[in-house]
Amino acid sequence: MELHDVATLSCNLLFPSLILLFSLVIWLKLVKKKNLNLPPSPPKLPIIGNIHQLGKLTHRSLRDLSRNYGSLLLLQLGYNPTILVSSADMVREIVKNHDVVCSDRPKTTSMDIMFYGCKGMCLGPYGEYWRRVKKMSVVELFSHERVQSFQFVRDEEVEHLVNQINCACLEGESIDLSEMLMSVLSNIVSRCVLSHKSDGCSKFGQLGKRILILLTSFCIGDMFPYLRWLDVVTGFIPSLKALSMEFDAFLDQVIEEHRALENHEENNHKKDFVSIIMQLQKDGMLEMDLTRDNIKAILLDMFVGGTETSTTTAEWMMAELLKHPHAMKKVQQEVRDVVGNKSKVDMEDISKMEYLKCVLKETFRLHPAGALVPRKTSANVKLGGYDIPSDTTILINIWAIQRDPKWWENPEEFIPERFEKSSIDFKAAGEIAENLDMTEVYGFSVTKKIPLHVQPIPRFQPALGLDQQRRDSTTSRRDRALDLINIWVIQRDPKWWENPEEFIPERFEKSSIDFKGEHFHFTPFGFGRRRCPAIPFGVASVEYLIANLLYRFDWKLAASEIAENLDMTEVYGLSVTKKIPLHVQPIPRLSV
Ligand code: HEM
Numbered sequence: 001m002e003l004h005d006v007a008t009l010s011c012n013l014l015f016p017s018l019i020l021l022f023s024l025v026i027w028l029k030l031v032k033k034k035n036l037n038l039p040p041s042p043p044k045l046p047i048i049g050n051i052h053q054l055g056k057l058t059h060r061s062l063r064d065l066s067r068n069y070g071s072l073l074l075l076q077l078g079y080n081p082t083i084l085v086s087s088a089d090m091v092r093e094i095v096k097n098h099d100v101v102c103s104d105r106p107k108t109t110s111m112d113i114m115f116y117g118c119k120g121m122c123l124g125p126y127g128e129y130w131r132r133v134k135k136m137s138v139v140e141l142f143s144h145e146r147v148q149s150f151q152f153v154r155d156e157e158v159e160h161l162v163n164q165i166n167c168a169c170l171e172g173e174s175i176d177l178s179e180m181l182m183s184v185l186s187n188i189v190s191r192c193v194l195s196h197k198s199d200g201c202s203k204f205g206q207l208g209k210r211i212l213i214l215l216t217s218f219c220i221g222d223m224f225p226y227l228r229w230l231d232v233v234t235g236f237i238p239s240l241k242a243l244s245m246e247f248d249a250f251l252d253q254v255i256e257e258h259r260a261l262e263n264h265e266e267n268n269h270k271k272d273f274v275s276i277i278m279q280l281q282k283d284g285m286l287e288m289d290l291t292r293d294n295i296k297a298i299l300l301d302m303f304v305g306g307t308e309t310s311t312t313t314a315e316w317m318m319a320e321l322l323k324h325p326h327a328m329k330k331v332q333q334e335v336r337d338v339v340g341n342k343s344k345v346d347m348e349d350i351s352k353m354e355y356l357k358c359v360l361k362e363t364f365r366l367h368p369a370g371a372l373v374p375r376k377t378s379a380n381v382k383l384g385g386y387d388i389p390s391d392t393t394i395l396i397n398i399w400a401i402q403r404d405p406k407w408w409e410n411p412e413e414f415i416p417e418r419f420e421k422s423s424i425d426f427k428a429a430g431e432i433a434e435n436l437d438m439t440e441v442y443g444f445s446v447t448k449k450i451p452l453h454v455q456p457i458p459r460f461q462p463a464l465g466l467d468q469q470r471r472d473s474t475t476s477r478r479d480r481a482l483d484l485i486n487i488w489v490i491q492r493d494p495k496w497w498e499n500p501e502e503f504i505p506e507r508f509e510k511s512s513i514d515f516k517g518e519h520f521h522f523t524p525f526g527f528g529r530r531r532c533p534a535i536p537f538g539v540a541s542v543e544y545l546i547a548n549l550l551y552r553f554d555w556k557l558a559a560s561e562i563a564e565n566l567d568m569t570e571v572y573g574l575s576v577t578k579k580i581p582l583h584v585q586p587i588p589r590l591s592v
Contacts, residue, residue, distance in 0.1 A: 049076025078223030120297030364524035
C-alpha cells in the first residue's frame with residue numbers, strides 16, 4: 001500500500017473512531033451522573049444551561065433562584081457545573097465537616113494570566129504551599145503589632161484627604177466622596193504592601209484600574225472551553241497578557257528597589273510587605289522557598305484583595321449614614337464625645353466607639369464586599385445529603401445569607417442597633433480557632449504535631465481557681481495516654497461522652513452547656529481555612545478613616561438630594577459597589 005493510501009485510510013478511520021470515543025465518554029459520564037444524588041437544578045437551556053438566569057445583579061438573581069428552588073442548587077454555567085449555597089446551615093456543614101475538601105478556588109483565564117498561574121495565596125489550590133503562605137501572612141503581615149506599625153501610613157493618608165476636603169470646602173464645592181475614598185484606601189493598601197501610592201495619578205494606580213476592569217470582563221473560554229480561541233480573536237487574551245507584562249515589569253522594579261535598600265548600609269526605611277517577606281526569606285524563616293513569581297503573585301493578591309473590599313465597605317458605610325440621619329447623628333455624637341477636644345481621632349479612641357462598630361457590622365451585613373465567595377471541591381463530598389463531585393465550583397451567596405429572614409429581623413433595613421449588646425461577630429466563623437491543626441504525634445506521650453504559634457495579648461492575671469482545675473483535668477486526659485489500658489480511647493468513648501472528639505471544658509461544669517452559636521449567618525470575611533487573613537488590617541483602615549471624617553466634618557447630600565431618596569443602586573463586579581458615586585457637601589467643624 002502506498003504511503004498516501006495509508007494516510008487516507010488513517011484519516012477515514014480516525015474520524016469514526018473519534019466519534020465513537022467521544023460518545024463513549026459522554027455515555028460513561030451520563031451513567032456516572034445517573035447514579036449520583038445531585039442537588040435540584042432550576043430549568044436550563046441547551047448549551048448555555050443557566051447562564052441566562054445570572055442577570056446583571058448576579059447576587060440578587062441567585063438569591064431569587066434559591067428562594068424558588070432551594071438553598072443548595074446545581075447550576076450549569078455553560079460547561080461548568082456550579083453548586084450554589086444560600087443558607088447558613090449549609091455553610092456550617094461545609095466548615096464543620098468538609099472544610100478541607102471545599103477549600104480550593106476555581107480558576108479563571110484572567111486570574112491565571114494576571115496572577116502568575118495563581119501562584120499567590122488568594123487563588124492557589126489548598127495544599128502545603130498555600131498553608132505556609134497563609135500562616136506567614138497571618139503571623140507576619142496581619143498580626144496586631146504589624147497592623148499597628150502601619151499607623152503612620154493611615155495617619156498620613158487620612159490627613160492628606162482631610163486637607164483636600166478642607167480645600168474643597170473653601171471653594172464651597174461638593175465632592176465626589178466615592179473617588180476620594182477609593183484613592184485614600186488604595187494608597188493605604190499599596191503603601192503597606194510595596195511602598196508605592198496607587199491613586200489615579202500614579203503608575204500603579206493606573207495599572208490597578210485596568211486590572212479591575214479585565215478581571216471582571218466576560219471571558220467566553222471560561223464558560224465554553226472549546227470556544228477559547230474567540231478570546232484571542234476578540235483581543236481579550238492579548239490585552240490580559242500585555243497588562244500582565246506591564247505589571248510584571250513594575251513589580252520587578254519594586255523588588256529591585258527593595259534589594260538595593262537591603263544592601264544599603266544605613267537601611268532605616270520603614271518596613272512594607274515586600275521587605276518583610278524578603279527578610280523572612282533571607283533569615284530562612286519561611287519553611288519554603290519563595291520564587292520571585294511567588295512573591296509577585298502574593299503582592300498582587302494583597303493589592304487586589306485589599307483595595308476594592310475596603311473601598312466598597314467605606315463607601316457603603318458613608319452612604320448608609322447619609323441615608324439614615326438618625327444613625328449619622330448618633331455615631332457622630334459618639335465619636336465626638338470620645339475624642340473630646342483633640343484635633344483628630346487616635347487609634348486608641350476607636351476601641352471605645354461601640355456604636356461606630358455596630359454601624360460597620362451592619363454595613364458588612366448589608367453590603368459584604370465578597371458577595372459571592374467562590375470555592376471548588378478537591379474530592380467527592382456529600383453536602384446536605386446530596387453528592388457533590390470533585391472539581392465542582394461552589395458559590396456561596398454571603399449576600400443572601402446575611403439578609404435571610406430566618407436569622408435577621410427586618411433583614412433589608414439598615415439597623416446598626418441590632419448589633420448592640422449582641423455577641424455576633426464576623427470573627428466567629430473562622431479558620432484560626434475552629435480549624436487549628438490538632439494532628440497528634442504518638443511518642444512518649446501523644447503530643448501536638450504542629451507547634452502552637454500564637455499571639456499573646458497581655459491581660460490581668462486571672463485568679464487560678466476552678467478554671468485552672470478544669471483545664472488541668474482536660475489536659476491530663478491526653479497525657480495519660482501511655483497507660484496500657486487505652487485511656488485515650490476510653491476517654492473518647494461516645495458511651496460516656498457527648499461529642500467525645502470536641503474540646504468542651506463546660507462538660508465539667510454543673511450547669512448545662514451554654515451554646516453560644518457560631519454566626520455562620522454573618523461571614524463578611526468568608527469562613528473556614530480560606531477566610532480573609534487581613535481582618536485587623538481591613539477593619540483598622542475603614543474605622544480610622546470613617547471616624548476621622550465623621551469627627552472633622554458634618555455631611556450633607558449635594559443640593560436637591562433627599563436622604564430618603566438617596567440612590568443605592570448596586571453594580572455587580574469584583575465586589576458589589578454603588579452605581580452612582582456619592583456626591584456630598586462637607587461642612588468643616590469650626591471647633592476642631
Ligand atoms: C473590608 C475589608 C475586607 C473584606 C470585607 C474582605 C473580604 C474577604 C473575603 C470574603 C474573602 C474570601 C474568603 C473565603 O473564601 O472564605 C477574602 C479573602 C482574602 N482577602 Fe480579604 N477582605 C478585606 C480586606 C482585605 C485586605 C486589606 C487584604 C490585604 C491587604 C485582604 C487579603 C485577602 C486575601 C489574601 C484573601 C485570600 C485568602 C485565602 O484564599 O486563603 N483582604 N477577603
